[in-house]
Amino acid sequence: MTLPPSPRLLDQLQALLGAKGYSDDPEAMEPWLTDWRGKYHGRAAAMLSPATTEEVAAVVRLCAAQRAALVPQGGNSGMVGGATPDASGNQLLLSLRRLNRIRSIDAAARLAVVEAGVILEVFHNAVLEQGLRFPLTLGGKGSATIGGLVSTNAGGTQVLRHGTMRALVAGIEAILPDGRIFGGLAPLKKDNRGYDLKHLLCGAEGTLGVVTAACLRLVPAAAARATAWIGLESPETALRLLRCLDAALGRQLEGFEIIPHACLTAVLRHIPQTRAPLDAPHPWYALVELAGDNDHDLGGALQAQLGEALEAGLISDVVIAKNEAECEAFWRLRDSISEAERAEGPALQHDVSVPVDLMPRFIAENPARLATAYPGARALSFGHLGDGNVHHHVQPPLDVDGAHWLSVHGEGLSRLVYRHVLELGGSISAEHGIGQMKRALLAELDSPARLAALRGVKAGLDPDRLFNPGKLIE
Amino acid sequence: MTLPPSPRLLDQLQALLGAKGYSDDPEAMEPWLTDWRGKYHGRAAAMLSPATTEEVAAVVRLCAAQRAALVPQGGNSGMVGGATPDASGNQLLLSLRRLNRIRSIDAAARLAVVEAGVILEVFHNAVLEQGLRFPLTLGGKGSATIGGLVSTNAGGTQVLRHGTMRALVAGIEAILPDGRIFGGLAPLKKDNRGYDLKHLLCGAEGTLGVVTAACLRLVPAAAARATAWIGLESPETALRLLRCLDAALGRQLEGFEIIPHACLTAVLRHIPQTRAPLDAPHPWYALVELAGDNDHDLGGALQAQLGEALEAGLISDVVIAKNEAECEAFWRLRDSISEAERAEGPALQHDVSVPVDLMPRFIAENPARLATAYPGARALSFGHLGDGNVHHHVQPPLDVDGAHWLSVHGEGLSRLVYRHVLELGGSISAEHGIGQMKRALLAELDSPARLAALRGVKAGLDPDRLFNPGKLIE
Structure with a gap:
């Protein structure tokens, strides 16, 4: 059980952070004290919102010296209550949302340095303007922040080809529990100086320090994609199909999702303007996507592979999206499963x-x-x-x-x-x-x-x- | 300073490991007490050579209980004296070389489970028989072991495309300092259960425990490669060329090495049967290699890109290897630099x-x-x-x-x-x-x-x- 921060510490923090960076107003804090799913509710002695790495370090030094507990928080869109303080009211909520600068985007090196509070969707758009893509995305992209995504080693729907967050982090800046700044932003491809702190902090959920910025890898914006909706017998056959596609088209294969018929039924029942891509029902479906540049005939390559799979009896039926709208419609079916299911009870x-x-x-x-x-x-x-x-x-x-x-x-x-x-x-x-x-x-x-x-x-x-x-x- | 292991502990270890697994014979230990470069010499109370993971765990438990220090060693081909005991004679050398089984190779999943003592070249050959490749290689491949490569997060010449060892490790089995077996071999692509011990042990140089086996990722054996030797002005222009090639051919680009003219000269002087690929001298050279399957015309793609670079004045001259022998000859120039340099003094x-x-x-x-x-x-x-x-x-x-x-x-x-x-x-x-x-x-x-x-x-x-x-x- 943590002791309450002393009035002296709270005064020092308020003096350090000013009116924009310090609040103990219950109403202002309220939205940040309940987790995204509404399962966890906490209290906080104050909400600290430093605006720079140095301010975060100063906060940590003050709190470390006086043994006050900190709960780092980004977009507050986590799924396991990891950013919600306990009920004691003794913990300090440390919001990183004001660290919201994209410090640099280097198109030639395909790297960006991004502060912890930058929202994923904002970052997506900023790199897209330069013909680049940050290949990690998920449902909460409109609120999830870079710091939270790093600290939770976030996944999403493009992991198959690009990996989870840790594979996209080239460097990290963080404040360690002693208040020191770990300046590890330099994107070193080879660095064998002992234990890898970057990988240790990635996924540590703020329990080993707080990430203030990351150097992130970018990929060229995908010029083209090809998307197929496939009817098949079982996850077993889906896995065999995945192996075939991976062997033939592994470098373009970006997504491979499976959906049981009952999930499709629920989506069609509850989500307006959806329709089944294939006429006949199948026990299972696979949603497959290739992405690449315009040099490759992605649609042709996908059609050829799936044609073979159909002939070999590995899959039962298939439809390839004719245009971007159909791609979107296929993905909407997949992305609506959770919503449809909530409607089911x-x-x-x-x-x-x-x-x-x-x-x-x-x-x-x-x-x-x-x-x-x-x-x-x-x-x-x-x-x-x-x-x-x-x-x-x-x-x-x-x-x-x-x-x-x-x-x-x-x-x-x-x-x-x-x-x-x-x-x-x-x-x-x-x-x-x-x-x-x-x-x-x-x-x-x-x-x-x-x-x-x-x-x-x-x-x-x-x-x-x-x-x-x-x-x-x- | 470590205390010497007690006679009782040495008896227990000998009883545990038997004649094959225990030696305190100075002559038998001698080759393993000097590092590969001959810079560090140590002594050991005994050399322990367990043959199974369970034996390693038992060794660690005995030593932990009696506070005896262990120095893990694989192929003894490290470059920084990391596997050489100190001069006290109080440390125990823990050789992993008898853990030398390839436990499994799963061609469909492209994964292999390999014990720490397996020699890299042996592993290369074993997977090649199944049409696969383990895409990490280095000069010491005939002696370096998997455990050492994991523990030092080894690099080599194929890092550009495939990463260092940690990128190829899908799972790890290790004995932690308390003697417990960390059974992390399952190749999970997503696993957010807190701190990533796999990444922590990779590159820890045996200071946090000892790796006994790893689950390693494989790639299809490259069916074709295209190799070019390029003359250019400076590392600056080489970097610009790298960016161009990476943008156009990034998925096939496996190697990009640079060599100054003085290094080439030294190689030609000291290494027999070498010749300069280009007639005229250039301040710098780049050695570029693409690898891929037979579907792609790698040579044509490389020629097209380098033709553009030549026309744009980015590079001064280029020759593309006409056959496998020329590829090998180009790489021999690169790989002989250290040897040539030693001959220079x-x-x-x-x-x-x-x-x-x-x-x-x-x-x-x-x-x-x-x-x-x-x-x-x-x-x-x-x-x-x-x-x-x-x-x-x-x-x-x-x-x-x-x-x-x-x-x-x-x-x-x-x-x-x-x-x-x-x-x-x-x-x-x-x-x-x-x-x-x-x-x-x-x-x-x-x-x-x-x-x-x-x-x-x-x-x-x-x-x-x-x-x-x-x-x-x-």
Whole structure:
């Protein structure tokens, strides 16, 4: 339990940051004290909003000297309560949103230096103006900030080709728990000076310090794309298709998502102006996208490969988008699954990964396990097959009060899912992180070796436990 | 200073490992107590050679319980004395060479699980038999082991396209300092369960535990390559050429090396059966290679791009290898530079990196700085321009006793080089690591923020400092 910051410390922070950078007004703080999903509510002694790296460092030094706890926050659009303070009112909310400058975009080197508070969509647009693309995107792009995306090692729909955030981070600037500035922005492709702090801070959820800026890799803006909607029998056949496409077109393959028929049905039922791309229903669909420059006939290449797959009986039917509007329409079906599902009623959502090879097995076997323990529960898996990352949602039986059923059975059911994932060598958090939502779960289910190492790292870098206490690891 | 292992501990280790796995015979240990370059010599209380992961774990548990220090070693081909014990005779040499199984090669998933003691060249050949390639190679491939390559985050000549070792590691199995097995071999593309131990162990030089196996990514065996030898004016124009090629052919571009004329001259002088690819001399040369499948006309694409560059005056002359033998001949010129240089006499070698953009500036400015402080010293920079990593060698003035001159001026001269590198945001160790050779240098020159963080991580994971003491960080 953290002690409350002293009135003296609060005065010092107020003097340091001024009116724009300091607030303890409950109304002003209110929007930032509840997480994006509305599951976690906290209190804060004050909200600190420094505007420069040096101000962040000064804040950290003051707080470290007086043992006050800091909760870093970016766009407040995380999924696991990782940026919400606890209920004590003793923690200080450290907002990075005023660090919102794009310091540089180097088109020739395809690198940009971006401060933590820059919103992803703003950054997308800024680089697009220079004919470049930052190849990470996700639903929350209108609020998610660069600092948060780095600190949570964010994923999204383009990971298959471009990797998660850590693959796109060429350098990091951060304030370490002792208040020192780690100036690691230089984009070094080779640097063997010991432990890689960049990779350590990426995904640390603000528990080892606070990221103030990042040097990010860019790619040429994709001049063309080709998108196909494919009907097929099973995740197993989808995986075989993925292997074929990867071997033939791996350098252009940007997306490979799978959707079960029940998810498509829900989307068509609840989302206006949607229609099924194929006339006949199929048990599963794959949404495949190639991207590249104009030199390649992407559509032709995709058609040739899928034609072969059709002939070989690997897939049942396919339609290739004729134009950009059809590409968008296909992706809208995929991106509307969560919304459609919410309209269907409550469900348990699991953000899990297993090795790509084992994903069909997980998707096939998990519903059978659930059926034994929780008859009538309906499991739906959809998403990034190519990343070994499905969103595995479980709906209550049709004939019960869903919310009540979930309140009784939810925790046990989720444990069954997570244990299955771990049996297959998978992760209980593929892309959303641990935060406060899965902290106890991690401590319960992860291996003692790994937990001891995480605790060792935390103790070594933040011995007073002042950075985002109560998150990730005890 | 480590205490000597007790006779009781040595008995226990001998009982555990048997005759094949335990030796304190000075003659048997001798080859492993001197580093590859012959610069460091050590002693060991015994050499432990466990044959399985479980045996390694048992060794670590015994040693941890009795506070005995372990020095992990693979092929003993490191460049910085990182695998050589100290002179006390109190440390135990932990050889991983008997962990030499390739556990699996999954051609469809393009992944292999390989034990730490497998020699790189053996692994290359094993995957090639399945039409695959492990895209990391270096001079020491006949002795370097997978565990050592992971622990030093090895680089080599194919980093431009495929990255250093850490980019090729999909999973790691390691024994942590408490003797627990970290079973992280599952190749998860998305895994956000807190601090990334895989990236932490990669490049940790055995100071945070010992890697026993890795899951490694493979690529299709390159069916074709196209190689060009280019004459040009300066590293500056070479960088502009690199940008052009990267924009046009980035997905095929596997190598981009630069060579100054003086290096070529030395090679032609000392290495038999070499000849200059171009008739006229040029101040600098670039060696460029594309690799890909047979579908692409690599030679045609390279010719078209270089034709444009020639027409635009960016390059002065070019020859494209007509066949595999010519490709090999071009690469032989590049790969013989170190040997030719040794024949020229002693030199100071610096393995440094700066941001790619700043490399031409470093290459241009550093000789000028040296000329002021050390008149007559001759600097040669060659190597991986595309990675921002040059091998920066400095030869003594022509008219002096070179060895003596270097013994007097070498340390100061190297500091001047390293300080220049740091001014440009670079690294004093691009690919060879820190080991014992650069430990004091790192402590002197690196930023206090970074050093404090490295020490924190070390203290958190190996509080008794039993893993490779005296290496990397105090």
